[in-house]
Amino acid sequence: xxxxxxxxxxxxxxxxxxxxxxxxxxxxxxxxxxxxxxxxxxxxxxxxxxxxxxxxxxxxxxxxxxxxxxxxxxxxxxxxxxxxxxxxxxxxxxxxxxxxxxxxxxxxxxxxxxxxxxxxxxxxxxxxxxxxxxxxxxxxxxxxxxxxxxxxxxxxxxxxxxxxxxxxxxxxxxxxxx
Amino acid sequence: xxxxxxxxxxxxxxxxxxxxxxxxxxxxxxxxxxxxxxxxxxxxxxxxxxxxxxxxxxxxxxxxxxxxxxxxxxxxxxxxxxxxxxxxxxxxxxxxxxxxxxxxxxxxxxxxxxxxxxxxxxxxxxxxxxxxxxxxxxxxxxxxxxxxxxxxxxxxxxxxxxxxxxxxxxxxxxxxxxxxxxxxxxxxxxxxxxxxxxxxxxxxxxxxxxxxxxxxxxxxxxxxxxxxxxxxxxxxxxxxxxxxxxxxxxxxxxxxxxxxxxxxxxxxxxxxxxxxxxxxxxxxxxxxxxxxxxxxxxxxxxxxxxxxxxx
Numbered sequence: 001x002x003x004x005x006x007x008x009x010x011x012x013x014x015x016x017x018x019x020x021x022x023x024x025x026x027x028x029x030x031x032x033x034x035x036x037x038x039x040x041x042x043x044x045x046x047x048x049x050x051x052x053x054x055x056x057x058x059x060x061x062x063x064x065x066x067x068x069x070x071x072x073x074x075x076x077x078x079x080x081x082x083x084x085x086x087x088x089x090x091x092x093x094x095x096x097x098x099x100x101x102x103x104x105x106x107x108x109x110x111x112x113x114x115x116x117x118x119x120x121x122x123x124x125x126x127x128x129x130x131x132x133x134x135x136x137x138x139x140x141x142x143x144x145x146x147x148x149x150x151x152x153x154x155x156x157x158x159x160x161x162x163x164x165x166x167x168x169x170x171x172x173x174x175x176x177x178x
Numbered sequence: 179x180x181x182x183x184x185x186x187x188x189x190x191x192x193x194x195x196x197x198x199x200x201x202x203x204x205x206x207x208x209x210x211x212x213x214x215x216x217x218x219x220x221x222x223x224x225x226x227x228x229x230x231x232x233x234x235x236x237x238x239x240x241x242x243x244x245x246x247x248x249x250x251x252x253x254x255x256x257x258x259x260x261x262x263x264x265x266x267x268x269x270x271x272x273x274x275x276x277x278x279x280x281x282x283x284x285x286x287x288x289x290x291x292x293x294x295x296x297x298x299x300x301x302x303x304x305x306x307x308x309x310x311x312x313x314x315x316x317x318x319x320x321x322x323x324x325x326x327x328x329x330x331x332x333x334x335x336x337x338x339x340x341x342x343x344x345x346x347x348x349x350x351x352x353x354x355x356x357x358x359x360x361x362x363x364x365x366x367x368x369x370x371x372x373x374x375x376x377x378x379x380x381x382x383x384x385x386x387x388x389x390x391x392x393x394x395x396x397x398x399x400x401x402x403x404x405x406x407x408x409x410x411x412x413x414x415x416x417x418x419x420x421x422x423x424x425x426x427x428x429x430x431x432x433x434x435x436x437x438x439x440x441x442x443x444x445x446x447x448x449x450x451x452x453x454x455x456x457x458x459x460x461x462x463x464x465x466x467x468x469x470x471x472x473x474x475x476x477x478x479x480x481x482x483x484x485x486x487x488x489x
Contacts, residue, residue, distance in 0.1 A: 011455045015311075072463075079448070082448065088446075139446065140446070143256075143357070
């Protein structure tokens with residue numbers, strides 16, 4: 001057995017690569033989403049790491065997708081198209097990866113400046129990415145749903161925290177907040 | 179015939195045990211063994227014209243390490259590495275099997291009495307998991323039908339049910355309870371009596387390792403792997419279809435028959451192609467064959483059955 005970091009290559013190395021990249025993509029996504037709520041509690045310091053974590057997420061998920069495309073399907077496009085049409089967890093996975101592309105591209109300071117307030121709006125797309133990622137994981141397991149449900153709960157908690165905060169702010173707001 | 183009756187040469191003669199302890203060495207010799215067996219089998223059985231007209235893909239035997247470290251056996255955990263990791267506590271000796279139901283001879287029999295009258299053969303079979311991966315495994319065993327006939331099943335015996343041992347103390351996966359344990363499987367009497375259906379006692383010339391279903395397991399090579407129930411403690415002859423574990427908890431995904439069929443997809447993934455374990459990082463998936471390549475031998479069992487409905 002070959003071991004590279006947390007990646008252990010056993011008798012089915014393509015599956016090992018696919019699963020390891022996928023689970024680390026999801027972990028990085030959770031880490032990225034933790035930053036904002038954390039900054040409410042301990043101040044703005046963690047915000048510095050948000051972009052880096054987001055790009056890690058994109059890297060893991062992008063490699064997860066490329067492993068599917070190259071090693072798993074060996075560019076068999078008819079099989080890939082069939083997968084995308086017939087299998088919802090693949091459709092969701094593709095949506096998840098594609099939804100991260102504009103976020104990765106506009107992650108630079110230049111783009112941020114250029115887009116202004118729209119940058120924040122655009123980057124709320126990560127909420128849809130997270131839902132797609134969880135659902136993708138949930139649908140692909142054979143039977144035991146424990147692990148996907150753990151990640152679904154974490155993501156639900158992190159998105160829920162944002163909803164509660166927004167709702168509270170709207171309640172309190174007698175004037176507009178920035 | 180390609181698949182069985184090869185009295186002239188055996189993999190254990192070609193590949194001694196000490197050479198597959200050394201893995202690299204082993205893979206080479208195993209590949210050699212596979213190709214020479216294929217050749218030998220083709221030569222020794224000249225009257226099987228179907229096999230000769232349509233050559234099947236070469237049976238390159240998987241490494242001993244692949245076969246014994248990557249498989250599903252939910253009694254020991256859900257990960258395919260779990261059976262090898264967590265089956266150390268399991269005790270396959272002493273062992274007994276209870277035979278009951280529609281047969282003249284029933285009772286509980288010691289493992290030794292079960293296997294004693296039979297000649298252990300070696301059979302190299304393709305193994306196709308419902309998860310779309312596959313291997314080629316050299317099993318040791320004897321035809322299940324030969325065993326069943328000893329119990330003189332009555333005319334009411336339309337099905338044969340099997341049960342895996344239930345020992346949560348030795349099988350950590352049974353404590354977690356993803357499936358309803360004990361694991362149950364079943365075959366029609368015709369499937370059970372088919373000469374390809376094997377009662378396996380070993381692989382690679384050694385007794386079955388715990389993780390592969392010691393000491394006694396079924397091998398039905400034209401069906402998805404979950405039909406090939408492991409560590410059997412009960413065989414029952416029944417008149418009605420017996421309950422089977424996977425089709426009980428997910429009837430829309432797993433059927434009673436579970437014949438390998440590239441045209442009937444699992445609801446969540448394709449069954450048209452399979453990942454050949456051991457083929458390497460850059461190997462393409464291989465097309466899945468109808469009845470896992472055993473259509474010539476078994477298709478006649480299902481002529482009146484709508485295989486897309488009875489999957």
